[in-house]
Amino acid sequence: MRTVHVVVPDGIDDPARPSGGNRYDRRACDGLHALGWDVRELAVPGPWPRPDPADLARLARTVGTVPDGAAVLVDGLIASAAAAVLLPQAGRVRLVVLVHMPLGDVAVPAEAEGAVLAAARAVVTTSAWTRAELLARHRLPPDRVHVARPGADPDDEAPGTPGGGRLLCVAAVVPHKGHDLLLEALRRVAELPWSCTVVGALDRDPTFVARLRRTVDRSGLTDRIRLTGPRRGEGLRREYRAADLLVLPSRLEAYGMVVTEALAAGVPVLATDVGGVREAVGRTGAGQPGVLVPAEDPAALGEALRRWLCDAGLRERLRRAARERRRVLEGWDATARRVAAVLAAAGVDQGRP
Structure with missing residues (x-):
C-alpha cells in the first residue's frame, strides 16, 4: 500500500467555515483512500498563510515526525508561507505541494513561495490558469506542475422558474468575492422581479458584512436579498436546485468550484471573467452555459442580469447549455x-525512498 502524509490547515471539516480549498482537501484525501492509499492527515493550526513563530514551530515538529523518504503532500496555503520549515526537509521527504491559489506577493513574499515550489518534486494545481500563473511567476519546470481540477457531485436538475428571477450567490462574504459589486448591479435592475440568496460565511470580515447590510437597507432591497450564512451538503444542494442563475461577481478566482456545483444541477452561471472561471464554466455543443463579464464592472454585471431577466430565449439557450x-x-x-x-510520478513507493 502506498502511503502519503497530507499536511492541511486545522479545521478543514469545520461546518461553520466551508471553503473551496477545504472541500478540495477533504475530497482529495477521501479519494486517495478510496484508491487504496494509506492517507495520514496532519492538521496544523495557525492563521495560514500568515503564521506566527509558534505555528511554524508546530509545523516543523509535525513534518519532522514523517519518516525519511515518505511522500508529503502539503496544502499551498501552508507551504507558500513555510519556506523556513519545508526547505530543510525537501531533501529528506518527497515533497509535493497542492496550490489552490498563487499567494506570492499577495499574502507571502513571491521569492519564498517560489523557493518552496522549486524544491518540491511536483506541484499540483486546481486549474490550468493557476498552473500558467505559477510557471510565469516562478519559472518552474513545466513537467513538474500538473492540473487536477475539482470534481463535481452529480445532482438533480434544477427545474427553474419561468421568469428566471431566483438568483443565487455562493461565496464567503469578503471583499475579493465582490458582493459589493453584486449589490450595485442589483440596484440597477431593481424595477424587475427577482430575489437573491447569498450563501456564505459572514464572519470572515465583519466590517465588510456590516457595510453590505447598510447598503442593502439604504437601497430598499432588504426583502429581496437574503444572507443565509454558510451551507454544506444537502442544504447547499437545495439552494442550487431552487435557483435559476448563479451569480459570481468575484475579483479573483483560481477556478470557482461553485460554478461547477451550479452546473451539476443544470443552473447557468453569470460570473466575472477572472482567473480560472472561464475554465470552470466550460463550453458545450449548445454554447457556453453562462455569461462572463469584466471584473470590477457593476454596470456590465447589471446589464447581463437585465438581459437574463428580460430575454426568455436567452434563458432557454443558457439552460440548455447548462444541462449539456x-x-x-x-x-x-x-x-x-x-x-x-x-x-506516483514523484517517486512514491510504499512510503520509502
Whole structure:
C-alpha cells in the first residue's frame, strides 16, 4: 500500500467555515483512500498563510515526525508561507505541494513561495490558469506542475422558474468575492422581479458584512436579498436546485468550484471573467452555459442580469447549455486519480525512498 502524509490547515471539516480549498482537501484525501492509499492527515493550526513563530514551530515538529523518504503532500496555503520549515526537509521527504491559489506577493513574499515550489518534486494545481500563473511567476519546470481540477457531485436538475428571477450567490462574504459589486448591479435592475440568496460565511470580515447590510437597507432591497450564512451538503444542494442563475461577481478566482456545483444541477452561471472561471464554466455543443463579464464592472454585471431577466430565449439557450455541461462534468474520483498519478510520478513507493 502506498502511503502519503497530507499536511492541511486545522479545521478543514469545520461546518461553520466551508471553503473551496477545504472541500478540495477533504475530497482529495477521501479519494486517495478510496484508491487504496494509506492517507495520514496532519492538521496544523495557525492563521495560514500568515503564521506566527509558534505555528511554524508546530509545523516543523509535525513534518519532522514523517519518516525519511515518505511522500508529503502539503496544502499551498501552508507551504507558500513555510519556506523556513519545508526547505530543510525537501531533501529528506518527497515533497509535493497542492496550490489552490498563487499567494506570492499577495499574502507571502513571491521569492519564498517560489523557493518552496522549486524544491518540491511536483506541484499540483486546481486549474490550468493557476498552473500558467505559477510557471510565469516562478519559472518552474513545466513537467513538474500538473492540473487536477475539482470534481463535481452529480445532482438533480434544477427545474427553474419561468421568469428566471431566483438568483443565487455562493461565496464567503469578503471583499475579493465582490458582493459589493453584486449589490450595485442589483440596484440597477431593481424595477424587475427577482430575489437573491447569498450563501456564505459572514464572519470572515465583519466590517465588510456590516457595510453590505447598510447598503442593502439604504437601497430598499432588504426583502429581496437574503444572507443565509454558510451551507454544506444537502442544504447547499437545495439552494442550487431552487435557483435559476448563479451569480459570481468575484475579483479573483483560481477556478470557482461553485460554478461547477451550479452546473451539476443544470443552473447557468453569470460570473466575472477572472482567473480560472472561464475554465470552470466550460463550453458545450449548445454554447457556453453562462455569461462572463469584466471584473470590477457593476454596470456590465447589471446589464447581463437585465438581459437574463428580460430575454426568455436567452434563458432557454443558457439552460440548455447548462444541462449539456451537467452531463459531462467529471467527478471527484477523476480528481483523486490525477493527484495519485502525480504522487506516483514523484517517486512514491510504499512510503520509502
